[in-house]
Amino acid sequence: MRNTQENLLDVKRASIFRESPRTEGGISPDAFDQVVRAHQRRIHRILLASVRDTDAADTLTQEVFFRAFEKRASFRGDASIGTWLVRIALNLARDHRRSRRLTFWRRLWRNGQPGDVTGAASRVPDPEPSAERKIMARERLTAVQAVVDRLSHRQRACFLLRFVEAMTVEEIAETLQLEVGTVKTHLARAVGAVRAQLAEREGPCEDI
Amino acid sequence: MRGHLTDREMMELVGDSPEGETLAHLTRCAACREESARLRAALVDLATHAHAQAERPDAFWPGQRVRIAGRLGKRRPLAPAWRWAWAPVLAAAGLLLMLWARDGAPPTQDANADQALLASVERSIHVDAPAPLRPALLLVSEVERGMMQSDHRITIPKGGQP
Numbered sequence: 001m002r003n004t005q006e007n008l009l010d011v012k013r014a015s016i017f018r019e020s021p022r023t024e025g026g027i028s029p030d031a032f033d034q035v036v037r038a039h040q041r042r043i044h045r046i047l048l049a050s051v052r053d054t055d056a057a058d059t060l061t062q063e064v065f066f067r068a069f070e071k072r073a074s075f076r077g078d079a080s081i082g083t084w085l086v087r088i089a090l091n092l093a094r095d096h097r098r099s100r101r102l103t104f105w106r107r108l109w110r111n112g113q114p115g116d117v118t119g120a121a122s123r124v125p126d127p128e129p130s131a132e133r134k135i136m137a138r139e140r141l142t143a144v145q146a147v148v149d150r151l152s153h154r155q156r157a158c159f160l161l162r163f164v165e166a167m168t169v170e171e172i173a174e175t176l177q178l179e180v181g182t183v184k185t186h187l188a189r190a191v192g193a194v195r196a197q198l199a200e201r202e203g204p205c206e207d208i
Numbered sequence: 209m210r211g212h213l214t215d216r217e218m219m220e221l222v223g224d225s226p227e228g229e230t231l232a233h234l235t236r237c238a239a240c241r242e243e244s245a246r247l248r249a250a251l252v253d254l255a256t257h258a259h260a261q262a263e264r265p266d267a268f269w270p271g272q273r274v275r276i277a278g279r280l281g282k283r284r285p286l287a288p289a290w291r292w293a294w295a296p297v298l299a300a301a302g303l304l305l306m307l308w309a310r311d312g313a314p315p316t317q318d319a320n321a322d323q324a325l326l327a328s329v330e331r332s333i334h335v336d337a338p339a340p341l342r343p344a345l346l347l348v349s350e351v352e353r354g355m356m357q358s359d360h361r362i363t364i365p366k367g368g369q370p
């Protein structure tokens with residue numbers, strides 16, 4: 001839960017955005033830097049979880065704040081800056097994934113070789129040889145990540161915001177501008193996909 | 209006797225917002241207990257991994273802010289007071305151009321153009337006139353020619369020599 005001081009700070013930052021178009025000389029670099037400083041880690045984490053590419057997450061994080069600055073006049077202040085930035089980030093992640101998919105198909109068309117499709121295994125650090133349980137956990141993680149990759153944009157967004165960012169269903173609904181019931185439906189489908197993957201890998205759970 | 213938990217119930221269960229009926233089912237069903245524990249563990253691993261992957265050295269974040277500020281510095285818009293300053297300047301330049309174009313052109317060209325237009329209209333009138341009206345047109349043109357000659361007649365002062 002956020003405390004009162006954080007809420008006040010967010011209100012102050014929101015006023016920076018709302019008032020900056022009318023401010024003589026525009027928003028000051030220091031004021032905008034406060035907004036970046038407050039949100040950059042979370043935005044970076046959401047982007048990394050969504051695109052799973054460190055360089056892309058860094059570039060897209062910069063792009064989020066750049067776009068936020070450019071479009072600050074459209075920030076109405078009816079949501080928090082954090083919500084607004086997450087919305088921008090998720091839209092950018094969606095566009096990035098689309099363009100990456102296109103790049104993949106182009107490369108496949110040119111070379112006739114798909115290469116590493118998921119790339120998940122190569123991004124997970126090498127496991128400790130002695131820890132069999134860790135190996136299994138890592139394999140399961142890779143499998144779950146592959147399932148998340150195959151989800152639709154909205155299902156993935158809902159899933160990551162709920163289970164990585166620990167946002168409530170209501171917060172997700174506000175961020176994605178969806179009904180609460182719709183968010184629950186997306187979450188249920190995403191969880192269903194993960195359940196199916198786990199059951200396929202590890203077998204169904206038996207009644208005792 | 210109900211079946212196992214649905215996806216929605218499982219989602220609410222692992223999301224820490226299960227309903228009473230779901231919890232009651234869980235106490236009776238070992239399969240759902242085991243599955244929910246497995247799912248929860250997978251989700252916890254996913255979140256832990258995502259947070260760990262997003263960790264960066266302390267120097268990374270100020271560096272990123274510098275890069276963002278650098279990009280914003282390049283694209284910083286003009287101050288609002290000067291944003292529309294180009295509009296009156298452009299309007300004044302356009303007005304000056306129009307005045308120069310009107311005053312600077314040689315007048316003889318306009319006169320020649322008018323004369324040529326008049327001649328072509330006259331020619332077309334003469335050509336398009338029906339045959340019965342052509343004598344009348346001839347008469348009109350003779351009268352006009354006579355008037356023009358009278359305009360250019362040399363006036364002789366009284367008592368002077370022609």
